[in-house]
Amino acid sequence: MVHFPPPRRQMVGPGRTRCCGPPGAAPAMNCRAEVLEVSVEGRQVEEAMLAVLHTVLLHRSTGKFHYKKEGTYSIGTVGTQDVDCDFIDFAYVRVSSEELDRALRKAVGEFKDALRGSGSDGMGQISLEFYQKKKSRWPFSDECIPWELWTIKVNVVNLANEQERQICREKVGEKLCEKIINIVEVMNRHEYLPKMPTQSEVDNVFDTSLKDVQPYLYKISYQITDSLGTSVTTTMRRLIKDTLAL
Amino acid sequence: MDTDLSSQDRKDLDKFIKFFALKTVQVIVQARLGEKICTRSSSSPTGSDWFNLAIKDIPEVTHEAKKALAGQLPAVGRSMCVEISLKTSEGDSMELELWCLEMNEKCDKEIKVSYTVYNRLSLLLKSLLAITRVTPAYRLSRKQGHEYVILYRIYFGEVQLSGLGEGFQTVRVGTVGTPVGTITLSCAYRINLAFMSTRAGEDNGAVYPSVEDSQEVCTSSFSTSPPSQLSSSRLSYQPAALGVGSADMGYPVLFAGGLHAAHPHQLIGPGKEGGVPPVPSQPAHGTQADQERMCTPLDGVHYSAATPSSSEDTETVSNSSEGKCGSPHDLLETIFVRKVGAFVNKPINQVTMANLDIPFAMFAPKNVELEDNDPMVNPPDSPETESPLQGSLHSEGSSGSSTGNTHDDFVMIDFKPAFSKDDILPMDLGTFYREFQNPPQLSSLSIDIGAQSMAEDLDSLPEKLAVHEKNVKEFDAFVETLQ
Numbered sequence: 164m165v166h167f168p169p170p171r172r173q174m175v176g177p178g179r180t181r182c183c184g185p186p187g188a189a190p191a192m193n194c195r196a197e198v199l200e201v202s203v204e205g206r207q208v209e210e211a212m213l214a215v216l217h218t219v220l221l222h223r224s225t226g227k228f229h230y231k232k233e234g235t236y237s238i239g240t241v242g243t244q245d246v247d248c249d250f251i252d253f254a255y256v257r258v259s260s261e262e263l264d265r266a267l268r269k270a271v272g273e274f275k276d277a278l279r280g281s282g283s284d285g286m287g288q289i290s291l292e293f294y295q296k297k298k299s300r301w302p303f304s305d306e307c308i309p310w311e312l313w314t315i316k317v318n319v320v321n322l323a324n325e326q327e328r329q330i331c332r333e334k335v336g337e338k339l340c341e342k343i344i345n346i347v348e349v350m351n352r353h354e355y356l357p358k359m360p361t362q363s364e365v366d367n368v369f370d371t372s373l374k375d376v377q378p379y380l381y382k383i384s385y386q387i388t389d390s391l392g393t394s395v396t397t398t399m400r401r402l403i404k405d406t407l408a409l
Numbered sequence: 410m411d412t413d414l415s416s417q418d419r420k421d422l423d424k425f426i427k428f429f430a431l432k433t434v435q436v437i438v439q440a441r442l443g444e445k446i447c448t449r450s451s452s453s454p455t456g457s458d459w460f461n462l463a464i465k466d467i468p469e470v471t472h473e474a475k476k477a478l479a480g481q482l483p484a485v486g487r488s489m490c491v492e493i494s495l496k497t498s499e500g501d502s503m504e505l506e507l508w509c510l511e512m513n514e515k516c517d518k519e520i521k522v523s524y525t526v527y528n529r530l531s532l533l534l535k536s537l538l539a540i541t542r543v544t545p546a547y548r549l550s551r552k553q554g555h556e557y558v559i560l561y562r563i564y565f566g567e568v569q570l571s572g573l574g575e576g577f578q579t580v581r582v583g584t585v586g587t588p589v590g591t592i593t594l595s596c597a598y599r600i601n602l603a604f605m606s607t608r609a610g611e612d613n614g615a616v617y618p619s620v621e622d623s624q625e626v627c628t629s630s631f632s633t634s635p636p637s638q639l640s641s642s643r644l645s646y647q648p649a650a651l652g653v654g655s656a657d658m659g660y661p662v663l664f665a666g667g668l669h670a671a672h673p674h675q676l677i678g679p680g681k682e683g684g685v686p687p688v689p690s691q692p693a694h695g696t697q698a699d700q701e702r703m704c705t706p707l708d709g710v711h712y713s714a715a716t717p718s719s720s721e722d723t724e725t726v727s728n729s730s731e732g733k734c735g736s737p738h739d740l741l742e743t744i745f746v747r748k749v750g751a752f753v754n755k756p757i758n759q760v761t762m763a764n765l766d767i768p769f770a771m772f773a774p775k776n777v778e779l780e781d782n783d784p785m786v787n788p789p790d791s792p793e794t795e796s797p798l799q800g801s802l803h804s805e806g807s808s809g810s811s812t813g814n815t816h817d818d819f820v821m822i823d824f825k826p827a828f829s830k831d832d833i834l835p836m837d838l839g840t841f842y843r844e845f846q847n848p849p850q851l852s853s854l855s856i857d858i859g860a861q862s863m864a865e866d867l868d869s870l871p872e873k874l875a876v877h878e879k880n881v882k883e884f885d886a887f888v889e890t891l892q
Contacts, residue, residue, distance in 0.1 A: 245542065350536060353532075
């Protein structure tokens with residue numbers, strides 16, 4: 164078992180934006196932003212989104228931290244499992260955490276429903292943002308400072324016959340393979356990551372609400388493009404419990 | 410220079426690299442087992458999960474990896490390589506991928522060993538987990554079973570890429586800088602799956618015209634669809650043009666993995682590869698990929714020993730066949746898949762083989778079916794004057810026959826109907842059923858009458874019409890009563 168030394172305090176690097184700010188606001192300075200685009204059939208939306216989001220979160224989740232008296236901490240173990248897609252010729256690996264899977268499925272389900280809704284021409288985007296919280300003094304609310312933003316732009320296509328659908332299964336599978344390779348490439352650049360927090364600050368960096376794994380604090384939001392081509396923000400979902408309120 | 414590194418850090422770093430190498434091998438081999446992997450997260454650290462990841466250790470794999478490393482660590486010029494290859498039941502083999510764990514000289518002196526390096530190695534392992542599922546060999550490995558198996562080989566030293574064919578692609582999984590060098594993990598994988606094989610003695614000199622355009626075999630053609638859709642996803646395969654291929658392979662043959670293997674067949678015995686037991690035949694159709702795996706002590710993994718002797722065997726398998734045949738144009742088998750229905754494909758051997766000792770013979774139907782014989786294309790002619798009921802009755806009229814339809818594939822067993830007693834009546838239910846299962850023909854539907862020619866029917870028509878015309882008033886009256 165590797166014990167980690169007490170982490171050093173560090174000034175937060177990236178630029179700032181308010182928590183619960185206007186959805187769809189441009190990412191702050193120094194926030195790493197990656198954009199992926201996919202064209203899928205309607206029934207493939209969920210699996211494609213889950214594949215990408217789970218792959219990102221696999222890299223952005225650690226085991227649960229257990230702090231010890233002298234300030235060192237040990238880290239739990241992250242399990243993984245294979246997931247086969249039903250509508251795409253594709254398989255991916257996700258973190259073995261039912262809570263995390265449920266949270267992602269809920270967000271992706273809402274995104275899919277919104278895509279199907281009226282006023283949509285089948286185009287939209289779903290964003291996964293990793294952020295740090297910076298506590299502010301009363302009466303100011305905490306700041307949420309994003310440090311990485313993943314945006315997946317989705318274009319839903321309608322196919323006419325079974326043969327086209329079969330080809331689409333395979334093509335989307337190949338595209339997702341490319342996306343996974345892109346994600347891994349970004350992850351392995353070893354660019355900015357929040358410093359490991361002290362026990363008192365762990366909730367500012369990690370989502371400690373899950374019982375088996377500990378992803379970095381994240382939030383998922385989506386936008387649907389209506390038929391006029393303008394962005395219509397529908398919902399901002401908070402997937403972590405906000406422990407502070409004024 | 411690593412003089413700046415404390416001895417404790419150096420020890421830690423060596424340990425990290427060693428266990429990272431072992432875990433890398435485990436992840437790669439487990440990803441090619443052909444089954445879905447699932448490990449549990451644990452909030453309490455167990456102390457034995459290196460890099461905070463739940464990766465099981467298959468003992469044989471660890472043993473092979475340690476044997477290959479022989480106490481050394483990856484260093485500059487000394488890479489740890491895991492070769493993944495495919496071996497068909499015919500004995501043909503093909504290298505699919507080569508995973509390389511390398512070290513280069515670029516050092517990062519500032520990095521903290523026990524903290525940053527460790528965490529980055531953990532991240533790299535996660536990336537490896539993700540990448541092992543996106544290369545073409547993953548889908549091949551999920552479907553291994555009767556037609557082919559996936560093998561691995563670990564070696565240490567110089568990277569050998571020659572077995573991957575032309576135009577192989579490389580994907581970099583990631584890098585981690587350390588004070589003694591930068592660790593790089595990458596994968597080179599074959600994209601040209603139309604592979605080359607030869608058969609001894611078949612130097613008939615026939616040169617079959619190569620199909621245009623095609624290096625496009627496959628990655629997209631291997632699908633993870635459920636078995637019912639499997640046949641529709643197998644698009645037509647086209648062989649590589651003659652003469653194209655890796656230097657050590659000769660002649661184009663189609664790789665038709667899993668294509669309508671209608672005949673169960675044995676896999677190779679343990680002769681060549683260390684410790685691979687023979688397996689019972691199983692039908693290929695309609696079974697899930699994970700049920701098609703061989704039953705080995707390790708649930709379907711086929712291992713080739715990493716010892717030098719068996720690795721030579723692996724090379725020999727692929728090289729010996731080309732050594733036997735000198736002609737540059739050997740027998741070319743082309744299997745095309747033709748769509749005959751929504752989810753049905755029909756393999757056609759477009760080439761008539763002079764003899765049956767052909768590659769992938771077991772994929773070919775027993776009788777070389779040309780299109781003319783294909784019932785889907787040319788339905789059998791319906792007999793001209795057959796009574797419509799003819800076909801539904803057993804025309805042989807074998808009453809009392811207890812065998813019914815005899816067919817080589819059927820095994821006769823005693824028919825014991827449930828809930829029937831045979832003590833009261835002289836005839837029990839089973840006998841009754843058998844006797845009257847094939848009742849005799851009705852005389853009105855006998856062959857004599859059925860075989861009456863059309864001409865005779867036509868001749869008798871005018872007489873019948875005359876009779877009916879006489880009775881037309883009766884018919885009219887009858888119709889009026891109905892209204």
